[in-house]
Amino acid sequence: MDEAAIRLKMSHISKSFGGVEALRGVDFTLRRGEIHALVGENGAGKSTLMKIIAGVHAGFEGEMLLDGAPVHFHSARDALKHGIxxxxxxxxxxxxLTVAENVYLGVQPITRLGAVDWAAMNKGAREQLQKLGLDLDPRMILGDLPIGIQQLVELSRVLFSGASIIILDEPTSALSPPEIERLFRSLRSLRDQGNSIIFISHFLEDVLAIADEITIFRNGRKVVAAPVTPEIDKAWIIQRMIGKGHEELESSYLGDITLASPKGARTVLEAEGLSKAGAFRDVSLTVKGGEILGIYGFMGxxxxxxARALFGKLKCDAGLLKLDGAPHKLSNTARAAKAGIAYVPESRRSMLFHHEPIYKNTSIAILERLSRLWxxxxxxRKxxxxxxxxxxxxxxxxxxLLGNLSGGNQQKVGVAKWLTYLPKVLILSEPTRGMDVGAKEDVVKIVRNLRDQGVGIIIFSTEPETVLSLADRIMVMRKGTVSQEFADETISKDRLLAAA
Amino acid sequence: MTSTSEARPARQSVGDWFRNQLSNIAPFLTLLFLVAFFSFASSSFMSFGNLQNILQQVSITAIIAVGLTFVILTAEIDLSVASVANATGIVVAFFTLQDASVNIANIPLAGGFAIILAIATCVALGGITAIGVTRIGIPSFIMTLAMLQICDGISAMLVRGQIAYAVPSLVGELGSGSIFGIPWLIIVAALALLIGHVVLTYTRFGRYVYMVGGNREAAEYSGVNVKLIIAAVLMISAFCSGLAGMLGVAYFGSAQQNEFGTYLLDAIAAVVVGGTSLFGGRGGIGNTIIGLFVLGVLNNGLDHINIDSFLKILIRGLILLAALIINIYAERLRVSRSASH
Structure with missing residues (x-):
């Protein structure tokens, strides 16, 4: 590789947030006409590095050279001007807004009279989206379309913006396999035109399918950078991604988990024919005490x-729910909590009180049992x-104050608030999203411990690793229905993905 | 690198403290400034008699503001408070025997019944607001605006442009009587503030009010019946307004339409000037008390320095605007700090 092909060279990059080091002396090199994959656990520092490149994080230490000249971006707009x-x-x-307006967000074409050139905008948007294999009316309201299509619209906005360095953070997480294939075709054609693409993904199959070069991060450090050759496979990547001493987690990545449901346990929760227009239909499931049911599916x-419906946050159109054999009305969350259902939502922002002290966060769900009036x-505090x-x-x-804790510790508080009095059923939505390896293993331990104490647990996740590493039984959802159930058998990630 | 990372926590904690307390410090400094200013500008301002004047002048507002504090803490708003007060005051007069000269087709009842009917009226009005907001899902801003109009309508229908004077003797005593030289009205207002403070600070319900205001979604995901809490605060607000309305009629000496006109703005101003966040979850009765004093001192002091009475209205508006700006900035500082973590 000659020096002229290097577009971006970053040396000794460090960045910390409030005393926590996110990046420690990282080097990174991006060449013209390559698709460069960045992998690592959540919190490994890859998103931080990308945000530095894209001008989102202005303050950092180290040197960044773009086409040989030192640069330091102060805003995303700044970076965009340099083609990033x-x-x-x-x-x-x-x-x-409409599909076309989203494609042209901030760069709407203008007619000579100064009005928005709708005709040009709709035509251009349609052509761009066709390159990604989407044939849809650009005048449709984007919010009415499925989440995968929304993601493709957002991708097209940047892909065809004229940027010569394109950073994609988890672009495939909400996409179906054919959509991914079309995205990859576009990426390859952009690469062949001389653009450089940085591709961040947890989906190692996708990484191996698209990347020319791979850089692996762990705990804020670069572990290795190498061209993707036939010798590089998932096991090779995972080993470097998670390091030594995490064999259990590693096995969940590599597949072949043997599911074993507990014998003779009683059913604690039973749902029959739950339906909600536009979301799911005719879902039936049971959970036993001391069992972890994993529910896997793509985003959307x-x-x-x-998950929300089971906690009474979302009203079902039809269906029955039984708790310990007795019918339970899903009218609101207060009733669900009182009946012994606990729920940990996917976003920390929606389950915790950031401006309140920890003790108020851990007591909120059990105040009724702690105090009548006073x-x-x-x-x-105790x-x-x-x-x-x-x-x-x-x-x-x-x-x-809760807001001063790190993400992983906040997540623990979110689980802790349900543990003072053991619930009958614990529902966890995306319990390990955005966590580093250590925090993930802590959550796995906590959940297993609860299962062993007889709690019926349901885990909803779009990350196959999470479901595989925790569940005793797995149900796969596809487009609102249960497509397959795996119990008492050996399962690999491939089979899980195939069912979704 | 090392030195900056060491210096940072200390600087942050002072900054944090200031940012967190800004919404409490600013109103208190405002109050001190106003007291100092009027003491200097007017010789008659600083006296025990004038203190009692100020207290009496803010008492009606205080009772309304107690209920409004609950509502604003949940990040809702109640624009119907003054109109509910007016309607309730008129209802209690409507059921009281009036002088022959008063030309109202009213229904005289025993004093106790009149009071019970008046309280039932304001609670029912609050109940309708609560149903509109929590069951039907109308934003409280719009729902209470409608209730404002409905209550004005009830008031108009009952008095038909006339003025009633008589109220039940209990209401008359509490509104305009005094004990050991202290007006009952001040005592009732102080009790209302005290009860409001105790409920908000020391009861489970009070905690729910703060948590619902702090993060409604998180409260719901913690199994708190958010709709019930919001319904309750709206009804508490209506009850406080009704109480203020009854006592106000006795205090003013008459029941007529539009006599609580300035109280909506005053009550909201007292709560917000005091530093209770319009975004919910922060503040409380302590803040409201400071806010009441700021307004009371301002209104009273402007009378003492012989200022153009038209300018007085403008000054009140500017003070409210300043308080709103501080309120929004205090919130923004807090949010930006928590987002950096």
Missing amino acids: GMVHQELSVVPQ CGQIEL LKPDAE IARQHIESLSIKTPGTEA
């Missing part, structure tokens, strides 16, 4: 809605102390 565009993991589309397959703050100790939550104390 990024598609973030979280969708940043405007669902109220209805499993998040199903609060008992000492009892609340409970908080017990949780801090038993779950090894890292915090200065019970009075610390």
